[in-house]
Amino acid sequence: MSTESALLSILTEKIRQDALILPTLPEVAIKIRDVADDPASTLHDIARVVGTDAALSARIIRVANTAYNSRSATIDTVSAAVFRIGLRAIKNVAIAMALEQLFISSNPIVKSCLRRVWQQSVAVACASIAVSEEYLLTHKSSPVSRDRLALAALLHEIGALPILTEAEIQAPDQISTKFLNNVIEKVSCTVGVHIVRHWNLGEDFAKVVWQWRNGAFQSEQVDYLDFVRLGYLYYQKTQFNIDVKEELEYYVDKGAINSVDVFMSHEFTNKLAQERLLYE
Structure with missing residues (x-):
């Protein structure tokens, strides 16, 4: 059994037994x-x-x-x-x-991965708030609140924490960045749900953490999940130069944003800059 498979088996069993250290x-x-x-x-x-x-x-x-x-x-x-x-x-x-x-570790590879996850979390949180601004200004009755959106976005990848802790314990000399990223992609959503419920943050948070990677799942109404996903699309676009126009068209049709050029608007860039200052 490979190291990755072994770690996945350990994580799966600990989740099943509710024995994972959160x-x-x-x-x-x-x-x-x-x-x-x-x-x-x-x-x-x-x-x-x-x-x-x-x-x-x-x-x-x-x-x-x-x-x-x-x-x-x-x-x-x-x-x-x-x-x-x-x-x-x-x-x-x-x-x-x-x-x-x-987000701390003495293992250099785990430490680097933790830094990447934290930077992603902050970037997605800032972009989520910035991209939601126009919608929230024109939809006063929306159940989405800015403070809960910011926290939900900040926590979207929180499931990576116990995974990295477990990897450091089980295979400190056999892990690599690619290995850790693969494991995070496979089980972080499952682990993350346990954390946000353990912290009593509410089912709207659990929904975001559980479903943000699952493109097949779509909510009927515009909600936290939509804006967190939009924040992640901005992260993908800016960090990896990924074309996200097709995904943005879906959110235009849904009514969450007004244009596929939303990330280039002055309103978005100004709000994004202000939000970033909160985390510097």
């Missing part, structure tokens, strides 16, 4: 999420939670002075930063920082 969302991210999702919470409540983490505080202040500056005076306190950028950005920056801390 990553834990860091405490500060959980607190931020809970406070941000509580209708009774205020920006003062968010500021207090952010202030308990020095690294997060520094990131929030920097974001407030870059992505959300708009020629305003420079700020240097967490409270002022929170009031400038608001709940959505705070929540997304906090969870992104927490997730990034999970």
